[in-house]
Amino acid sequence: MPSYSRNLANDLEQSSDIRFRLADNVAFLTLDRQTESNRLTPASLAHIVQIAQSLAADPRTNCVVVSAEGVEHFSSGIFNAELRAAYSKEDILGIVKLANDAFDRLQALPQIVIGALNGAVRAGGGELALACDFRVCADHASMAFHETSYGCFPGAGAPVRLTSIVGAGRALEIIATGREVFAEEMLRTGLVTEVVASARLQDRVSTIATQMAAKAPLGLRGAKRIAQLQASAGDAAAHQLSWALRTALEYSHDVDEALAAYREKRAALYLGR
Structure with missing residues (x-):
């Protein structure tokens, strides 16, 4: 593991808010930090790296479902103003590098990875969603990257992955303005493959995963x-x-x-x- 400051090293030792289980050749990775809009912590990012390492060596699992608890937020991302103030610049870069590692490993998995977007998808949460092979969203879901409002740009893959999905012009417009992209536009531009009623999202994604799990x-x-x-x-x-x-x-x-x-x-x- 890279060398981290004491603050960040301590955060990496905290318990992860990622729940993980295997069932019938499907892996389920679920964000469960509803009190903070399913924010991704350093410990959770490290846990995703560990999960991806394990799945990469799993010959039987066919499908991975990435989802989140609740009906309001898929994930608010990684940072907020309070957290930025608590970390040094070296810590910030260490977390961004960890996020890149986690999302790159998820995308590189041999299994098909499905994102189930149950609500607001923001910043680093959007970069997690883009690392999935395809996404299904609830009809009230939206995606936005607010990093340009804070002097930055999304640093864990969005400029690359979003461009490959919607094209360079639209990706730059979405990132540069930081505007919300709602479910109808996500479907129209290929950010998601299907939009379903919120109450049906988990069942619909489970059906797709079950179909894939039965394949060779x-x-x-x-x-x-x-x-x-x-x-x-x-x-x-x-x-x-x-x-x-x-x-x-x-x-x-x-x-x-x-x-x-x-x-x-x-x-x-x-x-x-």
Whole structure:
């Protein structure tokens, strides 16, 4: 672990407000700090790093759901004025670096990562949401990045990830103005794939996750690798990877198991190999 000041080191030793559980090939990562609008603490960011390290080595889990408790706030972010005053500039940069590590690891997971946005998504909370592969939101949800009002810009990936989703012009306009983007616009611009009534959000995301959990891990992970490579390296590299992975899949246990299950009219038992 990097060297931190005493204040930040003490905060990293505090208990995390992230709840984590595994159930039926789905991992659930839930923010649970409602008294502070599900703010991400240094301890919580460190916990996300640990969770991501564990999931990266998990061959059976197919899907990760990132959500938050309550119906008002997905996450208010990481900092507020009081916290900024309590930390040194070196501490601030250490926390921003930790957030980058956490969100980069989440995005790099082999599993499909779904964000369930249950309300206001702000600043670092928005950067957590953008690290998910796709997002579903409640109809009252909104997203905003207020960092430019404090002499900054979002430092944990938003200028990169938001640009890749909505394009450079719109991303710069959203970040530079700090305005709220509401559910209808999030759907229209691809920030979310679906908008549902607040009361239905958890059930809807659970349904999507259950559908993914029933699939063969190698197929889902291969599709994610190809999509990510296309975004970073273009069509030619993605096509080359696609053919290599598809060739290997043809000789996998899971493809043989899928055919056997179809013939025998039973559920397939996938092993991820």
